[in-house]
Amino acid sequence: MSGPAHGFTAVDTQPAPATWVGVLDRLDSEPFYADYKKRLHELLRPSAGERLLEVGAGTGEAARAAEDRYAVDVVAVDRSVTMAGECRARGTSRVLTADAHRLPFRTGRFSGAWADRVLQHVDDPHAVLDEMIRVVRPGGRIALADADYDTQVLDISDQDLARRVLRFRADHMLRHGTLAHRHAGLLADRRLTDITVEPRTLVVRDPRAADRVMGLRTWAHTAADHGHLEVDEADRFVALFDEAVSRGKFLYAVTFFLTGATRPDTHAPAAT
Numbered sequence: 001m002s003g004p005a006h007g008f009t010a011v012d013t014q015p016a017p018a019t020w021v022g023v024l025d026r027l028d029s030e031p032f033y034a035d036y037k038k039r040l041h042e043l044l045r046p047s048a049g050e051r052l053l054e055v056g057a058g059t060g061e062a063a064r065a066a067e068d069r070y071a072v073d074v075v076a077v078d079r080s081v082t083m084a085g086e087c088r089a090r091g092t093s094r095v096l097t098a099d100a101h102r103l104p105f106r107t108g109r110f111s112g113a114w115a116d117r118v119l120q121h122v123d124d125p126h127a128v129l130d131e132m133i134r135v136v137r138p139g140g141r142i143a144l145a146d147a148d149y150d151t152q153v154l155d156i157s158d159q160d161l162a163r164r165v166l167r168f169r170a171d172h173m174l175r176h177g178t179l180a181h182r183h184a185g186l187l188a189d190r191r192l193t194d195i196t197v198e199p200r201t202l203v204v205r206d207p208r209a210a211d212r213v214m215g216l217r218t219w220a221h222t223a224a225d226h227g228h229l230e231v232d233e234a235d236r237f238v239a240l241f242d243e244a245v246s247r248g249k250f251l252y253a254v255t256f257f258l259t260g261a262t263r264p265d266t267h268a269p270a271a272t
Contacts, residue, residue: 021086024058030209036145036200036256037062038069040114043143043196043260046070050111053077055100055132056118060087075110077103100128105135112136114143119183120176129186138265142192143258147202148180151255154216156240161220165237168223183259192261200256207245216252217241 027033041062046052048071054063057076067074075094078084084097098104100115101124113132119125132142149170154162170177184197207217220237223229229237244250 021059021082024061028059028061032200032202036258037065037116039198039200040116040143040145040258041066041069043198043258044112044114044141046072046112048072051075051109053103053105053110053113053132053135055103055113055115055128056121057087057092057095058083060090060092060095062116063087063092064090072111075105100131103131103135107134108137108140109135110137110140112141112143114145116145117147119144119179120146120174122175125176125179126186129190133190133192133263136263138263140263141260142187142263143260144180144183144187145256145258146180146183147177147254147256149174149177149254150181151201151253153251153253155249155251156237156244158236158240161233161237161240164229164233165220165223168228169219172226172228173219173222180257180259183257184261187259187261191264193264194260194262196260198258200258202254202256204252205250207241207250 044052046066050070051073052066052075054066054074054076057063057078060076063074063076066072073094074092075096076084076087076092077096077098077100078087079097079099081097084095087095096104100118100122113136115128115132119128122128129142129144136142149166152166152170154166156162184195187195217238220229220234221231224231224234241250
């Protein structure tokens with residue numbers, strides 16, 4: 001991957017780390033996100049009294065929701081000091097600042113673990129997945145959610161230009177922006193069983209929501225700043241974006257994949 005690092009790759013090194021707290025809050029306020037997060041918890045098949053792990057917990061909203069809904073204990077892990085501090089400030093009781101590539105827990109510690117929009121940002125999603133599986137007991141559950149940016153579409157009048165900008169988003173603005181459709185295969189490689197995959201497509205007709213949450217209107221100029229488009233092409237993208245909005249044609253969509261699986265009695269390393 002080349003190009004700009006997404007802000008969630010290293011929140012604490014951003015000029016204004018708290019900005020990314022606001023991004024998560026805006027996402028949490030959207031019904032689409034609240035709905036799929038609830039379903040992601042259901043894929044863990046939680047029972048009262050179990051201890052679960054959330055990897056990349058952000059502000060801790062999902063961890064607290066799971067505790068309230070299922071009477072479980074959730075340990076929230078995030079590598080960002082900013083996010084871990086926000087978790088604590090908002091009342092998350094069990095929070096650790098830790099690297100998901102090296103989770104500080106004994107093998108089989110949890111009944112289940114989940115990661116929501118995390119694997120797209122980490123250095124090595126394979127290592128993170130191995131660690132998640134390691135800390136879950138035999139028979140426990142793993143649940144993953146990510147958008148797959150190979151599935152993006154945008155309705156502006158120049159579809160070739162739209163595809164080029166969306167390709168930049170998929171290949172350069174995220175470390176692993178097209179991995180989500182492979183989560184099931186990665187779990188199968190690790191001999192997990194009872195694997196399920198559910199697609200959830202985010203369809204945005206309100207351009208204010210797209211720009212407020214994702215900054216979509218700025219993507220072309222970001223691509224130009226990093227040499228992937230000419231400036232006049234970026235200017236044209238913005239003009240076509242605004243034209244689609246003014247004509248009531250605006251539409252952006254991307255599909256999320258929710259993947260769940262069960263840890264077998266013995267955990268084998270990934271097949272080669």
